[in-house]
Amino acid sequence: MKTLQTLALALRTLWRNPLRTLLMMLGVAIGIASLTTMTSVGEATKQQTLREFKNMVGTFDVVNISPGGGRTRGMPSLTTVEPTLKFADAAAIAAELAGVRQVAEVQNAFDIDVKYRDNTTASAMYGISANWLEMHSYFVAAGNLISADDIQSLARVAVIGPDVSRELFPGEDPLGKQIRVGNVPFQVKGVLESRGAGPGGSSLDNIVFIPVTTASKRLFNRDYLTTITVQLDNPDEPDPVVADITALLRERHGIVPPGEDDFTINNPRAAALRVSNVRSTLSAVLAGTAGIATLIGGTVIMGLMLVAVSERRREIGVRRAVGATRGDVLSQFLIEAALVSALGGVIGIAIGVSAAVVVAVQRALPPVVLWQAVGGALLLSVAVGLVFGLQPAWKAARVDPIDALRS
Amino acid sequence: MIEAEHLEKTYQRGDGRSVTALHDVSFVIGDGEFVTVRGASGAGKSTLMNIIGCLDTPTSGVYRLAGEDVSHYSDQQRSRVRNQRIGFIFQSFNLLPRTTAEENVELPALYRGEAPDRGKATELLERVGLSDRADHFVSELSGGEQQRVAIARALMNDPPMLLADEPTGNLDSAAGNAIMDLLTDLHREGRTIVLVTHDEEVAAYAQRELLIRDGVIAADRARSPLRPVSEAG
Numbered sequence: 001m002k003t004l005q006t007l008a009l010a011l012r013t014l015w016r017n018p019l020r021t022l023l024m025m026l027g028v029a030i031g032i033a034s035l036t037t038m039t040s041v042g043e044a045t046k047q048q049t050l051r052e053f054k055n056m057v058g059t060f061d062v063v064n065i066s067p068g069g070g071r072t073r074g075m076p077s078l079t080t081v082e083p084t085l086k087f088a089d090a091a092a093i094a095a096e097l098a099g100v101r102q103v104a105e106v107q108n109a110f111d112i113d114v115k116y117r118d119n120t121t122a123s124a125m126y127g128i129s130a131n132w133l134e135m136h137s138y139f140v141a142a143g144n145l146i147s148a149d150d151i152q153s154l155a156r157v158a159v160i161g162p163d164v165s166r167e168l169f170p171g172e173d174p175l176g177k178q179i180r181v182g183n184v185p186f187q188v189k190g191v192l193e194s195r196g197a198g199p200g201g202s203s204l205d206n207i208v209f210i211p212v213t214t215a216s217k218r219l220f221n222r223d224y225l226t227t228i229t230v231q232l233d234n235p236d237e238p239d240p241v242v243a244d245i246t247a248l249l250r251e252r253h254g255i256v257p258p259g260e261d262d263f264t265i266n267n268p269r270a271a272a273l274r275v276s277n278v279r280s281t282l283s284a285v286l287a288g289t290a291g292i293a294t295l296i297g298g299t300v301i302m303g304l305m306l307v308a309v310s311e312r313r314r315e316i317g318v319r320r321a322v323g324a325t326r327g328d329v330l331s332q333f334l335i336e337a338a339l340v341s342a343l344g345g346v347i348g349i350a351i352g353v354s355a356a357v358v359v360a361v362q363r364a365l366p367p368v369v370l371w372q373a374v375g376g377a378l379l380l381s382v383a384v385g386l387v388f389g390l391q392p393a394w395k396a397a398r399v400d401p402i403d404a405l406r407s
Numbered sequence: 408m409i410e411a412e413h414l415e416k417t418y419q420r421g422d423g424r425s426v427t428a429l430h431d432v433s434f435v436i437g438d439g440e441f442v443t444v445r446g447a448s449g450a451g452k453s454t455l456m457n458i459i460g461c462l463d464t465p466t467s468g469v470y471r472l473a474g475e476d477v478s479h480y481s482d483q484q485r486s487r488v489r490n491q492r493i494g495f496i497f498q499s500f501n502l503l504p505r506t507t508a509e510e511n512v513e514l515p516a517l518y519r520g521e522a523p524d525r526g527k528a529t530e531l532l533e534r535v536g537l538s539d540r541a542d543h544f545v546s547e548l549s550g551g552e553q554q555r556v557a558i559a560r561a562l563m564n565d566p567p568m569l570l571a572d573e574p575t576g577n578l579d580s581a582a583g584n585a586i587m588d589l590l591t592d593l594h595r596e597g598r599t600i601v602l603v604t605h606d607e608e609v610a611a612y613a614q615r616e617l618l619i620r621d622g623v624i625a626a627d628r629a630r631s632p633l634r635p636v637s638e639a640g
Binding site: 002005009016017314315317318319320321322323324325326327328401402405406 | 453457460462463482483486487489490491495497501502503504505506514515517518519520560564
């Protein structure tokens, strides 16, 4: 008997026993549906996490150096960091190390009062070198960014985030206006485009940028940095550069073994991947559970097929009498099991993909469907049918036609 | 040509003793003969039928079909013999449920390994007078109609021999007579027919009778039909 005919026969048998077929498909369909949903939502969550990180950090091709040996909790700020990282360190890294594209300097603080006439708001304050904004993909909605000239001349200019603009200048054009930051007057030079929310959900737009030199000399009166941002030539291989930076800074800071580093180097992309991997481990566990559900679906198929073989002994006898070999009977039942399982799988994929899309829409995730996972799910369902169909099919093939035909 | 030489069949019972179902059975049935195998139940009819039908193998002895010794064929080889050389007709029809008349008739072709021939099944249903029932499910047919579907199925691969086991046992006399007339027609077309029965009246359609008793052939006799074969039509 040809495979195509066996397939047609199996399809007809399934079609003519709708209730049994439905029951057999149910377990596999549920398992595959959860498997498809889990993997798709898991992947979407991972991509979403990476995107949020990238949005917050602005770039993934950098490493950030912050002062202090231990990992400081939260974002470094002038009030919390040790005064070990100097402007000269940044210059040395830029001048001496290979694999470094450019170096940016940051001196930042949080909750600084910013005023315009009677309006006051508290925002994050970033003194930055001109290349920092460009490295982190900041764009102005109006006006201009901080320029190299501003850095050189210690200009008292500021670029403000949309939140600050809204708080201080309701219904007014902020460009050219004078704001006061800690009682030092700054002229608003530009208003940034909105970046929305970071991974924690807080706004990234409540921020003021000023030249790092101005911040150091005229605002904070501090000569150390909170962060040095080093842009790499090859962001995929940060380790050699990180090693070089470590060696250079230890030498510059006069640290000898066993003395520990008085700075910390962070790789935002590695951090983002760590976080997103924690989340995808969770979804892998859930997917494993869904896989087990699929196997339980397989045992349902096996049980119902075994019952079906007993009920269909006479049919088997008739087929054997008119010329079916044991192999014909075996493949008939095996293909029936594989087919019902595959159909359950297809239904499960349809439900799973729909559920993944619904979840994605509800939670504003990117609509990710992992087609490898869908293909894998389909293969899994066929395999489940074949494996769990083997015993019933074997039992069917062993039916003695003489016994089966005896009425 | 069916040749049986010294067929023996013994079964191993649960308690270890063996039971002889057939003992030294020999006969020859020529091509185109209409033979009944008659005997009381338990006499060995079924065992003999299973061996003639290649559903079972003898413990010893030789069974030849068209000169070919099939007595020690493998399961797969016997499947092929059943498929192509023997048409089975059962007392309880043994049609597949939830299946149409036509699909039942086509069944032997499915296992022949060739492309299904729709026309052949239609033609055979016409031959047994059921062309208007081709698409009916088996459950919608009367007993007589079901047996005619079974006969059409037996003819699907055009086997030289039909093996009928009490074909009228589940039918009323009118339907039974119609079936016997159909078998007689098929015999007159040149097919060998072996009919297993305990029914004297049914046996009367045949030219020859093998009487089996306690596992041995008690009588092998020619008989002239009790009633004239009704004219075809």
